[in-house]
Amino acid sequence: MISPPAHAxxxxxxxxxxxxxxxxxxxxxxxxxxxxxxxxxxxxPEPGAAPFVPTEIHLLTTDSGARLARTALLHPDGGQFHALxxxxxxxxxxxxxxxxxHVIHDAAGQPLADIRTPEENACAAxxxxxxxxxxxxxxxxxLHVSIAGGRKTMGFYLGYAFSLFARPQDELxxxxxxxxxxxxxxxxxxxxxxxxxxxxxGQHLDTADARITLARIPVVRLRHGQPQALLQRxxxxxxxxxxxxxxxxxARLVIELRQRRVQCxxxxxxxxPAQLAWLAWWARQSLAGRGPQNWRSADAGEFLALxxxxxxxxxxxxxxxxxxxxxxxxxxxxEQNNAKLERALKDRLxxxxxxxxxxxxxxxxxxxxxxxxxxxxxxxxx
Numbered sequence: 001m002i003s004p005p006a007h008a009x010x011x012x013x014x015x016x017x018x019x020x021x022x023x024x025x026x027x028x029x030x031x032x033x034x035x036x037x038x039x040x041x042x043x044x045p046e047p048g049a050a051p052f053v054p055t056e057i058h059l060l061t062t063d064s065g066a067r068l069a070r071t072a073l074l075h076p077d078g079g080q081f082h083a084l085x086x087x088x089x090x091x092x093x094x095x096x097x098x099x100x101x102h103v104i105h106d107a108a109g110q111p112l113a114d115i116r117t118p119e120e121n122a123c124a125a126x127x128x129x130x131x132x133x134x135x136x137x138x139x140x141x142x143l144h145v146s147i148a149g150g151r152k153t154m155g156f157y158l159g160y161a162f163s164l165f166a167r168p169q170d171e172l173x174x175x176x177x178x179x180x181x182x183x184x185x186x187x188x189x190x191x192x193x194x195x196x197x198x199x200x201x202g203q204h205l206d207t208a209d210a211r212i213t214l215a216r217i218p219v220v221r222l223r224h225g226q227p228q229a230l231l232q233r234x235x236x237x238x239x240x241x242x243x244x245x246x247x248x249x250x251a252r253l254v255i256e257l258r259q260r261r262v263q264c265x266x267x268x269x270x271x272x273p274a275q276l277a278w279l280a281w282w283a284r285q286s287l288a289g290r291g292p293q294n295w296r297s298a299d300a301g302e303f304l305a306l307x308x309x310x311x312x313x314x315x316x317x318x319x320x321x322x323x324x325x326x327x328x329x330x331x332x333x334x335e336q337n338n339a340k341l342e343r344a345l346k347d348r349l350x351x352x353x354x355x356x357x358x359x360x361x362x363x364x365x366x367x368x369x370x371x372x373x374x375x376x377x378x379x380x381x382x
Contacts, residue, residue, distance in 0.1 A: 013169075014050065014169075015052060015142035015144070015169045015170070015171065016050045016051060016052045016053070016142070018140060018141060018142040018169060019055075019140055019141075020055055020056070020138060020140055020141035020142070021052060021053065021054045021055045021056075021141070021142050021144070022054060022055070022056050022057070022058065022135055022141055022142070022143045022144070023037065023038060023041065023052075023054040023056075023057045023058070023094075023144050023146070024057075024058045024059075024060070024131070024132075024135060024143060024144070024145045024146070024158075025037055025057075025058075025059055025060070025145070025146040025148070025149055026059075026060045026061060026128070026146075026147065026149050026150040026154045026155065026158050027059060027060075027061045027065050027068075027069060027149035027150055028061065028062065028064075028065050028149055028150040028151055028154070029064065029065060029068060030149055030183065031059075031065070031068050031069040031072045031073050031080075031149075032072070032080070032187065032188040032189075033146065033148045033149035033175060034057070034059060034069070034073065034081070034146075034149070035073065035080050035081060035084050035188040035189045036148075036175045036177055036188065036189055036212055037146040037148065037173070037175045037214070038054070038057070038084065038091070038189075039084065039088075039189040039190065039212055040175055040212045040213065040214040041053075041054070041144060041173075041214060042054070042088075042090070042091055043088045043090070043091070043189075044190075044212065045214070046213060046214055049214075051090075052142075052144055052171075053090070053091060053092060053094070054094045054144070055092075055094055055095065056094055056095040056096065056100065057094050057095070057096035057100055058100050058101075058102060058131070058135065059096075059100060059101045059102065060102045060104065060127065060128060060131055060154075060158075061101065061102070061103065061104070061149075061150065062103065062104055062111070062112050062113055062114055062115060062150075063103055063111035063112060063113045064113050064114060065150070066101050066103045066111075069101055070098060070101065072188075073096075074096075074097065074098065080188040080189070081096060083188075083191070084188070084189055087189075087191050087192040087193075088192065102127070102131055104123060104124050104127040105123065105127065106119070106120065106123050107119070107123060112124070115150075115151050115153065115154065121153050121157075122237070122238075124153065124154055124157060125157045125161075125236075125237035125238075126236045126237050128154070128157045128158050128161050128237070129157075129161045129164070129165075129236065129237040129240055132145075132158075132161040132162065132164070132165045133165055136165045136166065136167060136170065136223070139167070141169075142169040142170060142171075143166070143167075143169075143170040143171075144170070144171045144172075144173065145158060145159075145162050145166075145170070145171070145172050145173070146173055146174065146175060147159050147162075147172065147173075147174055147217075148173075148174045148175045157237065159172060159217070159219070160237075160241075161237070161240075162219060163219045163220055163221065163222055164222050164223065164240055164241075164244065165223050166219065166221050166223060167221075167223060168221075171216060172216070172217045172219055173214050173215060173216045173217060174214075174215045174217060175212060175213075175214055175215075176212070176213045176214070176215055177210065177211075177212050178209075178210055178211040178212070180199060180200075180205060181197075181205065181207075181209075181210040184197060184199075184205070186198075187205075187207065187210065189212070190207050190208070190210045190212065191207055194206055194207045194208035195207055222244050222351075224350075224351060244350075244351070249265055249266075250265075250377075251264070251265060251355030251356065251373055251377055252264075252265055252377055252379075253283065253356055253371075253373055253377060253378045253379070254379045254381070255276070255279065255280050255283055255378075255379070255380050255381065256381040257276075257280060257306065257309045257310050257380075257381065257382050258309070258381070258382075260273065260276060260310050262276055262279060264345070264348075264349055264352070264353070264356050265352065267348065267349060267352070269344070269345065269348045269349065270348075271341075271344055273307065273310045273311045273317075273318070274307060274317060274318075274321065274337070275337070275340055275341050275344055276310050277303060277306040277307035277309075277310050277311075278303065278337045278338075278340075278341055279341055280306045280310075280380060281302060281303045281306055282358065282369075282370070282371050283371060283373075283378050283380045284302070284306070284380060285370060285371070286370060286371045286373060286374075286375050286378055287375050287378055287380060289375070291368075291370060292360075292361045292368030292369055292370040293368055293369060293370065294334075294367060294368040294369070295329050295330065295331040295333075295334035295335070296329070297368070298329040298334055299329070300325035300328050300329040301325075303325070303329075304318075304321065304322055304325060307321060309382065321333075338358060338369065341358075342357055342358065345357060354372075355372055355373060355377075356371070356372075356373065357372065358370065358371060358372070359371075359372045
C-alpha cells in the first residue's frame, strides 16, 4: 500500500526535508543490507551529508528472501529492524511491515524462490520496473534506492530502473561494510551499546570496530524521455527500455491517409482524423519545400482537402472546421491544432517525439513553424 503525501513539497526542497521519504532495497539471502543502509543513511551519514530519515521502507526480494527478512528484521522477538529503531530513537517509526515486502512473481503469478533462468530474470526486471514506477509517481516524495543486496542481476535491474524513472530528488547508493563484519550472519548494524560477535576463526569481534559507509552513485536520468503512457501504467522492463532506445534511432515519419495510419520510427501513433490531417498538412509543406508557415500563410483549403480524405466518424467536426475556415486560416485554429498535435506526439513517444515536432522561426507576431524532419525522412501516402 503506497501512502499519500503529507503535504505539498516546495520547489527545490532537499530530499531529507520532503514530506514523504522512501527507502527501497533489493535483498536476497542477506536481509542485513536493509538495516546497514538505513543506519548509514539516517544514523551515521558520510561527512557533509544530511541524514535521510525515511518515512517508509520497501523491500523487493524472492520468496526465500522474504521469509528471511520477516524472521530477521520483523520478528516480534529479536527482529533487527525493531532493535535498530530502539537503539536510535532519531529514526522515528518509519512504516515497514510485511505489506512493504514485495515478492517477485513469475509469469503465472507464483512467487519465485530464486532468480536463475532467463525467464526468472525477466520477471525480476518487470517487478523492479513496476515498483520503481509506482514509487516515483508521487512528486512530493524523495526515493533513496540501495542496490547492495540480492543477485547481481537484481542490482543491475534496480540501478537501470532507477536511471529510467528517477527524479532530481532521488538518490542511488551501495552500502559498504568493513571486514570481517561484511556478511557476518549476526551483524546487522553497529548497536548503540557495542557487543561481541563470534568470528569464524574462534576469535571475537567488537561491533565498535565496524565501519559502514554509503557510496552514492551518479546516474544518467532518463525519466523525461519516457512516454507518458508508460509512466502512467504498468509497463514491462522491455517496453520501457525500447521507448528510450527509439529516441536514439534515426527519425522516420510515414503517413498513410487512406488507412488513417501514422508511424514515427517503429511506433504507431494513433491520431484522430483532424490531427492526422494536420500532421499530413505539415508533412506536405516539408515535401514541397515551402519552408516555415505561420497562420497568415497557411493554406486552409489544402488542409481541408487532406482532412476530407481521412474523415469518417467525425464528419460533423469536419463540417465545423470547413465553415470556420471558409475565409482562410484562423490564428486560433492554427495555434490550437499545433498544440494538440504536439501534446499527442509527446504523450505517445516521450523523448522520441522531438524529431517529429514543429520548430519555430522568426519573431512574434509573425512566428512561423515547420517540421524539423527533412523531406527524405517523410513518406506521405495519399
